[in-house]
Amino acid sequence: MNEFQAILTKYWGYSQFRPLQEEIIHSIAEGKDTLGLMPTGGGKSITFQVYSLSRPGICLVVTPLISLMKDQVENLQKKGIKAMAIHSGMSMQEVRLAFDSAAWGDFKFLYLSPERIATERFRERLPQMKVNLIAVDEAHCISQWGYDFRPSYLRIRELRELLPDVPVLALTATATLKVEKDIQQQLNFKSENVLRKSFFRDNLAYLVREREDKLQYLLQSVQKAKGTGIVYVRSRKLTREISDYLRKNKVSADYYHAGLTAASRTKKQEDWKDGRTRVIVATNAFGMGIDKPDVRFVIHLGPPDSPEAYFQEAGRAGRDEKKAYAVLIAAKSDLLALKKQVEKAFPPVDVIKRVYDALGNYFQLAVGFGKDQILDFSIGDFAGRYNLPITTVLNCLKILQREGYLELTEELDNPSRVHFQVERDDLYRFQVANASFDGFIKLLLRSYSGLFQNYVGIDEDLLAKRANISIDVVYRFLNHLNSHKIIHYIPRKKTPFIIFTRERLEIGRLKISKENYTDRKNEYQERIDAMLRYSTSKLKCRSQLLLEYFGEKGSVRCGKCDICLERNELGLSQLEFDNIARQLKEYLHEPCLFEELIFKINHNEDKIIQVIRWLIDNGKIIHRIDNRLEWRQEV
Template structure:
């Protein structure tokens, strides 16, 4: 174990592993297929990055989150660890070079989107790679019962057959017992093996506030906590509106969403990370891979569509294990919106089919063509051209993605990349013969490394500042050198994209099986109902509700959520209430009189207080015969 601790200290600066991290490290390092269940902030990436550093070959990491993929690769590179990422939006040449570096170079990590696993290029290169382990992040995506099912994850089983001796590590922060079993089955675990840290967050108080004036309540809460805060909202427009409202009330804040420029995102994120501003108001585009330990408060202005999503987002608070709060602001309008979303999220099959056919026409793809091609995609002009509303298009694309026809990537933000295509001596001769190019090339080589072996991400604005020249001048040099074939320069790309997983089908052959549409719709409705039940429930401990949802049937009351605090104010012991409530439920299988109830439970502690509480919260009621019944 010492060699893993040495790696942990050398590259990450930690003296020891967190709970369950060491168990996962030992398990995967010994060659066992392993499913690691660690809550948000539990340090999942450490569990494979550390052992992979001690093993021969490259660790392949499969993740659906491009932003997280890029962040983790950048973090590894900053530590001096060789890592690459391959995802939709890169050119074939870039991808080819990346694979060759994994074959012939000493790269330790290759991050990939799941759609890349079935491409011809990857399947050709894979047998030549020495793979140390296979890591599946967000592993719940492989289960059709998972809240974010992606059919492309099913292809991982095919890759396993090509790597029979390579262990697999599956990781997720949220999975019900049914999904835990399904993940291991779908990934062909040789022997089922789960390492799980309790989902309980003892330092995190979950609170639901039923209020009409959400903005007023937000100001009160943020001022009361007066510490680092994340405020989640559902749409981009609200991020700016709420941010301005906070600033008007004397609270420092930034807003963040996927549509901002790279420079703006970077600036806002850095200022929030170093505590220059207190609050980040954001969509769920913010937070993936962000590890800020001292977030004391997470506020949801709008309820998410699933408790899995809520649990992950709320879990960004209190990662330093000090007291923190997760607050959901809730009212009847939220309930109405969630119910309406059930219909909106699953358009009629005819609408989905028309969106698919319109896409093919829009990109001018003939039937039987288009597989593995990527297209820039602007949703607004597309929707206008073909008479769809934006939600119809967005949700149809998500369903077509599950059915493995296309892959839709929102607001892909890929930095500019540069690869030097001539030898070092040829470049030297160019510098000697052209003083203007000499100064610029020296600036490039001083600013970045690795141009001859890989495409290197560059920032034109940074180069312009260092050279003290207008940004236009940098673009001119880069384009001239690219035309001369001295370098291959790929400008920054910031646009949504559609990737065709398979050739375009004729309309009559487009199928949406029950597992993709009908079953998923029913499952989505259950998830939405669970969110509504969680938010409306005023008698069950919030933490206990969440933990039981994730399969921990023995979870105890937390003593610090709004429900538990309300019970304390009324002098009711939460655990006593839970036990007595269960006894009453069993006793009231048939209606009973008040005399029968009293005779049965009058010897119990706090009987009268608990009875009053059960009545006040409408858990028990009197029928027309004045007998008591359970609701």
């Protein structure tokens, strides 16, 4: 057993790595900058965690997903591994203390949101950190052509200049060949080095069903399927409505979206993971960091807006390598809505400027001020105050973010936090002088450890139950201790944040570049078109369509998707079908009589007839009024 396997067994209890994990670890161990492409659920985080634990020093992990960051830190801490996270939901004092701890406190992992890299405090403390690896999670975010580009990710290049001898591991589940190249250029790889696992999923059957009565088909599918599953929908409102519909029809179901409290989300996740809930109906907020290998089906009610998103979400089915299904149920209205999505996602430039100007007024920021300010943001309140649709506001903010004017964090549910600001001797003197607080202080110290070293998350409800007092009395104690500077108490807050990465500009100086508007709009149109092709194709294997999008050419038919199953019923081999279809397409560039085709194509007549009938049934060949056949051109 080598050192990496020993660490894997000690902390994770596995005797063997999954495919590609060990290859990536050895690549970093040789000092090579590495881009690891692993499908959802492939165990990306284990690669940098195992490597870093095998070396002295700390691993810097850059990720944009605060919720995932917090989950991974929590999981590492449960294993007895010292890890911490620094993100935009923390106070300046918390950040200062965390950076000091990372520099002097023997931590193994420091998770950072990308905007933290530019801060003065981080630059001051970085020389004291013995960094053994820079891990970049969700690495497609650094690519201009990635579907979720974040300008703050470009800051990672500065880390390379500050730590020239530290290798970089970039990880993502979905990247086209164009994005792969761009990631390596943006991260200044010393030489190209991509390690990838094929995106082909042998155990996953992709199915597309065009149904106007989507709910009825969904219910039939869920009732017929075995095991647990996920149903993805496009809005928070639909999560509740559809889970209610399933429950009314005696299906164990619950709903999930980012607007729920952290406690509620955790409970729903655990109920589903442990089998108490069979089906979870969710927005795309569900799934990140949730490792449930025995998901038997993932159903989408309507297509998402990119093959990347679909592949990642559908890929949560069948991680145990057993048979599973990824089903897309789409009505004609869904496909029409998807076609209109491009115009919605890219509002007119004058609307974007209006939103930016309104944002400055909303926060009462003067022109020339606001740089690096982190501000609580209620998108609903803002949209209502300025009479703007929420989706328009959100899409404008995404464009302003790509342009580098601001950062919009995900909605974050931060628990209340406490840190003792006095030494133990001073605290004892305060307790003696203020006997009425003595019992509560002792309760705090009994309930939570590390209060003198770091900010610690607390639960006011739990404290109230343990002390047998009301929650209001707990708040009163905490606020009183805070006012006497015995503790620093940060009450729980649930909100997204806006970070102004530049000072507020006059509206006339605000520039929306061709790269971040027109070029990105064209890229988005290409992703929408690819998703529409996947959703409406009647001829090509679903798996092949996805693999070709991600650059895997020449893959074989999967034999399991709805297209392949229909073809299999013809009794023709893939080679025979494809050969006949190719010749038909070649000869039908002009309308042709059936008898002429039979004469031209060198193949068994019965088999030619079967293929022609199949292509007519699936809309690829048109049977005209004049009895001629014509190949339908792609629209």
